Each structure stands twice: as C-alpha cells, then as structure tokens.
Amino acid sequence: MRKPLNDLLVCLTHFLLCFKFTQAFETVTHADTSPNNVSSGLAGKAMRHYAVPPYTGSGQPQLYAVQPQYPQYYFGPQPQNPCLLPQQVGTGPYRIPRWYFNPARQACELFYWSGCCGNSNNFQTYHDCQKRCEGGNAAKPNTVVFVPFTLTFTMKPTGNTNLQPLPTAQTANCQSGDCPKGHIAGSGAPLVPITPVPRFIPVTPSSPHLPPPVPTAQLRPIPAIVRVCDLELDSGVGSMEIIRYYYNKRTRMCEEFRYRGQGGNRNNFLSLPECRKVCPESPSPCAYGDLTPANQPLQCQPGTTVAQTCGGEQFCHIGASPQTTVCCPKPADLDPCGQPMSTGVGNANLQRWYFNSMAQQCQPLQYRGLQGNENNFLTQNACQAQCQVNPCRVGIPFRNTNGMLAYCAANDASECPTGYYCHIGANAQTSVCCQALEINPCKEPKIEGEGLARQVRYYFDVERKECLPFEYRGLKGNPNNFVSKTACERRCPVWVNPCAKGQPILDVTNKPELCHLGRPCPQNYYCHIGFNDETTVCCPASSTNPCTVPLNQGMGYHIINRWYYNSATRQCERFVYKGSHGNENNFLVRDQCEATCPSFPNPCPTGEPLFDEKGVLPRLCNPQEESSCPATYFCHFGQTNTTRVCCPGKVDPCLLARSKGEGPYAETRWYFDISLKQCLPFEFFGMKGNGNNFATKADCERACPVFADPCPDSFTMDVLGVQYHSNIHYQKCDIDTHYIVLS
Structure with missing residues (x-):
C-alpha cells in the first residue's frame, strides 16, 4: 500500500547509486497472513514492518492493503560478497557462537547468532571466515572501507492512503557525477548494480502468505576516515x-x-x-609533567647512588622494567608518606607497599607499572624506614590531654594509663603507650613484630614456664616483651611444669603446690612424683581409675625405676620413668601398685573372667558346685584360688579334648577320653585349661558316662551247695549275652 508524499531526495554518502523518489513507498505491516481478509490487517494493532527482497516475478504484482501506524521506506544495495555484508544477529531465541568479517577492522570477529535469519556474513568457524574474507576478498590494510548497509526509514503517513502503483525505480551510473534531474549522486568505488526494489509487496497464488521476516541492520554510515x-x-x-x-x-x-x-x-x-x-603504545611513566626538561627519560635505580642523578624536584619512579624506572617530577611540597595510594595505569601487576596515613600503617598495593606517585615502596621495610608508622599492634598510641603522644621507657612505665602498656620500640620515638588485650602479659604468645630492627628481648613461655630470648624487630609487638631476663622473671612465675596436661595447682605465690603421701591432692588431681620436690606436684588426672591409664614413660633425661599396672596381663610391671609429663599409672614400689590395682592373672583359655559386682576382681568359683558360675560360664579349676574363676564358653566337658594348659608348675588331674569311654590321668600346668579337668577319677566318672565291662575275668558261684571257682578266658561277648565256660 502507498500514499503520495512530497518528493524525497536522499543522499547516501557511501552508495554508488542515484535514487529518485517522487513518491515514497511503504513496506507491509503484517497483521494476518490470509490474503482474503484485508480487514484483519486494517484492524491489527500489534504490527511488524518487514523490508523485503526485490520482486522477481512476472506480471503486475497484487497489493496486500493494510493500514500501518508508521509506514517504512526501504532502499539499499545487496552486495554479493558476504565479506562486505554487515553483522546481523537475526531474530531467533538462541545464542550460537559464529564468526563474521568486520570490514572496518579487516578481521574476523566472534558474534552470537540468534538462530534465525541474518545474512551470509556468518561462518561456523574462525578458519572458515579467515579463508573466505581475510585473503584477497578483503580490502587492503590502511584503506578506507565502505561498509554496505540497508536503511529503513519510518515516516509518519500523511494525505491519501489509497493504493497507487508507482513508477519503476531508476538507477544510473553516477561515477561521473552527472545524474539526471531529480537525482543525487553517491560517492565511493565503482558502481555496484542492483535490482530495482518494488514499491509494494507482491502476493501471488503460489505464495498466498507473507514472506518470513527479514531483519535489516540499521547502522550509522561510517565516516570515510576514522581514527x-x-x-x-x-x-x-x-x-x-x-x-x-x-x-x-x-x-x-x-x-x-x-x-x-x-x-x-x-x-x-x-x-x-x-x-x-x-594503536602503538607510548606511555609516560610519570604521573605529572615531563620526564626531564628535554622530555627525555633519565633512568635511575632506587637504593643506589644512581638515584642521586634525579634532581631535587624529581623522584625515582620504580616501574616494571628499566625503561620505566626513570626520574619523574615530584608534586609540589607534598611528603611521600602523605600522598594518596595510587595503583597507576598499565597492565603490570607488581607487589608494592604504600603508607596509609589514616591507619599509620604500611599496607600492600598492587601497582600497574606506570604513572604512580612517590608513596610506592618495593618492600614493607622500605616503607617503614621512610614513614613514621604506628608501632602498636592493636589500636593507636595513647595521647595525653594536649593531644601529644605519651612516650614511656622500660624503667618508667607510669606514663601509660590503665588498659595500656609501655611498648618498648627500637628507639624513643616508637616507645609509646599501646593498647593491652590481656591483663596478664605472661599469657600472651611470643611475637617477633615488624620492622628493620634486630634487638634481643625476652618472653615468657607459658608451657615451659621459662623466660626465653627472642629477636624483636622493633614494631607491632605485645606486652610479653621484656628487655632483660630478670625483668621477665620478676613479672612472670618461672617454674617447670611437670604435668602432661594442664597446669598444676598453684599456691598463693603463683607457684605449684607440692604434694606427698601425707599431703594428698584434691579430687580430679593426682600427685605426680617427679625427679625432685619441685616436680612432685598435683597434676590434673586424666581418669578416675589409674589402673586403666596406659603406660607413659614421660619426658626428660632421668632414669627412674617405677611400676605400672598392665591391664592386659593383670599384673604390676616395672618400667623406666624419665622424670616429668607422665600420668597417674606410676607407682614407686610394686606393693603400692598391687594395693591400688587388682593384680591377678587371667587363667581363662579365651576371653575375660567374670568380675564381681564392683567390677574390680574376678568372681571366684568352686568346681564341685555347678551353680557357682552362670549358665554360659564354666568354673576354671586352677592350681590356686585366684585362678579358680568363672570363664566364658561353657560346653559339655566330656566332649572336650584334653588341655594341659599353661604355667610353671604341673599337677595330676583327670580327664574323660571320649574314644575309650574312660577317665584317664594327665598333667595340668595351672591355667588356660578347659572344663574336661577333674581333681579325682571319681569326679570324672560322676560327670562323664564311663563304659562298664560286663565280662569279668573270673568269678565264684554256688551250685547245690557246692562252691565252683571259674577261670574263664573269653574273646568276645555279644550285646546282652554272657558266655560262661566252666573248667
């Protein structure tokens, strides 16, 4: 559909064509794809505009009349070389990585195609794009590139909207600059022929529906020369x-x-x-002014005499390379430590330090290599040597009512108020009152601090209870820092802690409280018997039963004979104690060990014996009384009362094999031989036996079914008052049958 407008002359700077538009044409607004329902297009509100390709059909095209809100006007070249086409993302919902040739940069670049529509400047791989466009098809470097494009003008309709066919579009070669009247000349390279663009959208019987949308790139014309x-x-x-x-x-x-x-x-x-x-780089390392009066770089090296080549109004800028380590102008009357932090510019990533004047600290900085300032140091020590840092590890130094720092000394810490301590630095300027975190400095850890100083100091080791030397660096220490060993020992309790865990009980003098047999320790403590009186103190107990604690030989260089209870063998055994850091399973003599712990052997062949109600001693039993042990236990018949205990694993004793057991001494016992059906004697060694173990043959025969022979060797009988004595020799008697042979 079209409507007459005033003549429109359009000048396209980069096109090689002459265009004459006596009446503008409109593209179709698609509201309904049915060719028979014109009114649906007129009533449509959500309308989309499509710029369509040239009409190539035969005959007069039919018009599909709709009423757009704002008609569009389309014109432009359609180049055949895909490398000259603009980037088109398309109209789909996807993001597919593709490559297109950018004629302005003369390079293939990545873009994300939407999956639908677009143009042929769309390659699946970088190699395909390079092969097609970065060869002879592309323009030479450093030349002006004219980027072809399609323009769509949207103009508000005026006047009559009745459809009128327009004259055929005209094209001409405007290279000579001679265009017909009513035409304008474009500029650029040789003429690119195009097919005339129709003034309306054709609808043919073979194509009753509108064509799919073909998005057009709306780009600004690129100037002839762009820097x-x-x-x-x-x-x-x-x-x-x-x-x-x-x-x-x-x-x-x-x-x-x-x-x-x-x-x-x-x-x-x-x-x-x-x-x-x-874009070749030519950065200046300096943030201010010129490098030198002649604007020539003057190299320097910080920390050497070469740095003295920089004038009084310059400083040695430390760059990422010798070429950027040059003399740079200083800002007027500004102390390096008062300058703000500057990361500079560039692509370097250099570890540096700067002084934070608010925190009075030297802090790390990632420097980019160029155009920094003087507040830039290679190391933390170099920063601290240049700038007056806060010597306190926590907080800021105390100031008096006049706002002045309160300085102090090791022999006179009275200047520091409550909650502060006298930090003794490397010099008088760093000996100030700092905030204290602990009331007792002896409980704080050793801290070597920061800085360049190397001073011998003493700290209290809370584990060893000793004052030990260390090297202090002058700044950022804590109160556990003394100028002499005497000062440390005067402030902190010095003694050796013999306890393996925790601290011993301390007396009113803050020293360990001694213990002995007549002075026992309170509950949850035991008397650790060390190598001398100072190490014989009340230490925290690890268990309420010392007999269950494993062997611990302790620490030290002493050789002391002691006794401990071996829970595996149920015996008190000898060991060598080293003097400290042992435990409560440690006795001076064997009698003391056995009086404390149940010393007895385990006579059972398997498992543990049954203990009494207190769980301390094994339950004793009587082999003659079957009820003396529970149903699942048998009475182990040992040589002594302590080995006659209830052992697990009760079975029929007559079915068990003979077991001689273990032990140093043997005695005669009886067992039931199941193959002979007889009770026989054997030697038993006292422990680790089983239930087939009897004190006498009678006990054995009462417990087990012994076989009785029905055939005697001889017998006497009375027949009618006459006594007969037999002397019988038989070979075999059948079951329940007696053969008697009289001689």
Missing part, C-alpha cells in the same frame, strides 16, 4: 561482561575493560597484542 585510537571508551549495552581492550589516549596505553556485548565503537580489541598493533 580508532582517538575514540573514547564505549562499553556498549547488554548484560554480558566480556574482557576486551581499548586504547586510552590519555595514558597512551592499551587497557582492559568489560564489554557488555552490543553496541560500542571500533576502539574495541579482542586481545592486548591486537590493540597494541593498531
């Missing part, structure tokens, strides 16, 4: 964060930035080398 390196940073639009590089014309360096995915400008490079190739 990419002069463009300002433009992060674009979108929600992505892609690492890119741009040239900063102020610092004259290529720097990293986060590209948001769309928009932006040409000062946008995929890599740092690419940026540096297009």
